[in-house]
Amino acid sequence: MRLFQNSGLYPSYLAHLNQLAAKASSFAERRRIFMDDRFGALHFLKPVLEQEPEAFFTNGDDEILQRHWAREQGLPGKPTLETILLAQIEHHRTEVFYNLDPVRYPSAFVSKLPGCVRKTFCWRAAPSGNADLTAYGAVLGNFPSILESWRQRGCRAELFFPALDPLMDEYGHGERTIDVLFVGGYSRHHTARAKTLEQVASLAGTRRVVYRLDASRLTRLAESSIGAWLPLQKHRRPDAIARIAEPPVFGRQFYELIGSSKIVLNGAIDMAGTDRGNMRCFEAMGCGALLVSDVGGYPDAMEPGVTMETYGSPREVTEVISRCLRDWPESAEMAGRGRTRVAETYSKASQWKQFGDLVAGV
Template sequence: MRVLILNADYPRFVAWLYQRNPELAGAPYAAQMAARNASLFGVADFYSRNFAAAGHVATDIHVNNPWMQAAWAREHGFAVEQPPAPGSDAPRQAIPNWLQRGIAPFKPVLRPLARKVGLSPRLDAEAEKILLAQIEEFRPDLVLNQDVFHVDTRLARRIKGIGHPILIGQVGIVPSRGEDWSAYDLMISQLFQVVRTFRNAGVRSEVLHLAFEPDILDVLPPAPERSIDISFVGAVSADHQQRVAQLEAVARTYDLKLYGSGLQTLPASSPLHRCYQGEVWGVEMYQVLRASRVTLNSHIDMAGREAGNMRLFEATGVGSFLLTDAKDNLPSLFEPGREVAVWTSVEDCLSEIKAALDDEDRRQAIARAGQARTMAQHTYRQRVQTLLRLAAELPARR
């Protein structure tokens, strides 16, 4: 089977990658893909390498990377202009934080309108043309679309028309209202509330959790010393109000190191400003986790009572002690108190941090057990096996 994985990267990550490698934007497509994968950011090539290990032909496309896509187009005879140098685009006007907080609960309803007026990410006509040409050339039997915003339902139907591949979408947030998802044979998500939304819309949907790639451990630099008492890597925004409250309480008591985005959305009085260490991506992010005695986790507000974000698997996968928020389904992923530590309130979080910092043996035991659980049950190899089983169970393609 020929498997194609579609993905999109955070623009800030793409700018970071190309600004630190000034010659990369003009390099051949294969060289740009190799550099992107070597960064280890996000899922990198973890799905495609495990599909290949299972005996399939698999490849990735990063649909919103203009330099990589332009390189492919030139190499295949398309007349395209070289995109502007990374970082040269004028930054968009930030939405005021008070407005972000106000609209956060209504995002599933507002996304279609935002797309119509150009406020939601989407591919332009040339980017769509290049992507469709790539699909025509590769002729996949299965397409895993991990970005249902850039590759929207309209474009998904066009992809479906190229050889009629099995089309699987992966999404971790409640989908936009009013969309026609019928082009998809299957939608997967780490959150059951998302799965339920798709099922209610008449689309087959299943829970499939995120994962860790064990090969990361073979290519990371040597593990650093545990020089960071407490770290958090991730975003702080209007969508993470519980997280912000937790982190601010930790920052008032402990030497928290904060890495991520969204700090500009917080008031100047927030103690998180003095904790901020900048953004870290891929390899650097893993090294921060490995250097931390305690690394914190808090899910996005819309996750509700469900656990499943990437930090669960990244932190445990590299052998870090993870202190995460209690969720109803967490025991199905990790055993609380043995494989991960758990907090139920801000006060409880502060107590758990103190207990962890005071007891190195317990901290290390939990970190080892968490890593063992991830290696046994939460790798991309297992997720690919599940995807192949789900694909085999789908009705015959029309």
Template sequence: MRVFQNNGLSRGFRESCARERKSQNFALELAGFLDTRFSAPHILAPVLAGEPEAFYTNGDDEHLQKLWAREQGRPSDDLEQILLAQIEHHRTDVFYNLDPMRYDSAFVRKLPGCVKTTLCWRAAPSGNLDLTGYDLVVCNFPSILDDWRRKGCKAEYFFPGHDPVMDTYANARRDDLDLIFVGGFSRHHVNRSLALQAAASTPGIRARFHLEDSRLTRLANILPFMPGLGAYRHPPEIRVIRAGPLYGRDLYAALARTRIVLNGAVDMAGADRGNMRCFEATGCGAVLLTDAGRYPEGFVDGETVVTYSSPNQIPGVIKRLVEDASWANSVAKAGCAMVRDRYSKERQWAKFQGLV
């Protein structure tokens, strides 16, 4: 199976690595990116193993893509045309796209004839996005899959995989902090914001929140008195412990230096749970403290994770986890073992092959 995996870079990650882009060679630039482990739980095993039949790129990365085009003697500023040329050059059988907001059904109709199967991952608000051109839409939120089916798509359950690099961080754990949160802060995160405020108000804990803010949140914090932006501004208790966003290995290192990782689903998820932080926190050996709901198999309250039903429960649970190290360590170790086994890269790849 000749599989081609395309991804897109988040705004925050793009900004964080902009000053480090020095390579003038596509293979070296790509290897450097993969070593950051950004989005690694979504990257398929053959890509991470460097197998020749697997090809990976970030189709929205101008620097990376123009390197490839220049090396192939077909310089172009059109990122879509470069991506199509890469797929044809690779003689792709299976195209797996993690960035369908940019490359939707209209792009699928332009794919070269060598492509036999097309899949995309989408687990976020999508407006009027058309994905009916894909053979399969996948994610790990059943309610979102049902929504895609109502829109005329074939949809199946798929899941992130445990990044083996996490083991290095989990094996060198220490508790420099009691609590950490790493994630987005925007209009899609109302319930999450309430959880953050409750956690930040817990007395006597060492906490840090690494936030990737929406544009309106950044503007509201710069111009706090601008009318209409008050709801987007960080509450005072969050501002004092706020730090910048983290990605990849920096994220893994921070999770492995903290006892508790706070998590909260975005508002569009309904009762479904299973965002990336669930896999990253447990994979790096921390206790996952997360909101109650329908979780993927293996995420069990009190055994492999700890859940809260409302924000006002959070301070009490944090206090217990800090004071009862034996219980916290038991949950953390069980969660780490569970995600390493049940969501291994081998199982993820086997599932992907079955979907194809």
């Protein structure tokens, strides 16, 4: 199978990558630096991670990366990123196209794919406005309610899961000096999450609580010296959060931070109803921390009270965390069970087999 996997980058991660790859002067070198950093690796299929010759990977929205390839291949002028991506697919003689960035490259893009492409898939586990993905062979995701919404819009939709990065095995075997870690986005759209973070931040006086937050542009402006004079109060973080907030972390730095933490706090945002199992769940358990997350329906291996803990409200979360830390030897055993169960259930080998079954069935 000649597999082509396309992904995309968060703006805040792109800035991080540009620092890591500041001296990279070729497509291969910049891509290697990205892949070595492991950002998004839970979504990358086994042949991509293992750099098998029939698998090709790129970030189609990374202009620096893509223009390296265009120059190296002698594409004339200044082609669009879409033109470059189509040229890469044709050059690779792709048979199966798997796109992690389908809102940027929707059905209109699929209609332009070269004739060598036989099967098309995309991953989408978030609301997508009016995006048209009906031309894809199947929309993949791990939230049943969102998959059902795609079916109602005329798409074939199939359940599919992230898989642990094998490199996670290297992390989390030393002392865990951080009591509670939260890494994620913060904006006025994260209402429920903000209340939870504020409650847990109150533990910072007696526990080591670390927040690495990717704040919105308006939040950063609101908290600046200029922002203090602007009507942006609703975008400012509560003092308890702002006092301990640090910049976001990504990739291997993120793995290292989870591996140094006893508890990883997670809070879903209102996009998938009661479905749970966002990326943070897999990342936390994969690096051996105890996942403490909000009540809902979790995928196999994520079993409240057995492999993870849940809370029902922002008020309850501090009670759950305090109990887990007070009884840490028992909590550590639960985290260990979680790590083992998730590793057994969501391996790269099983993910690749499931993908192969989808290819055969679509």
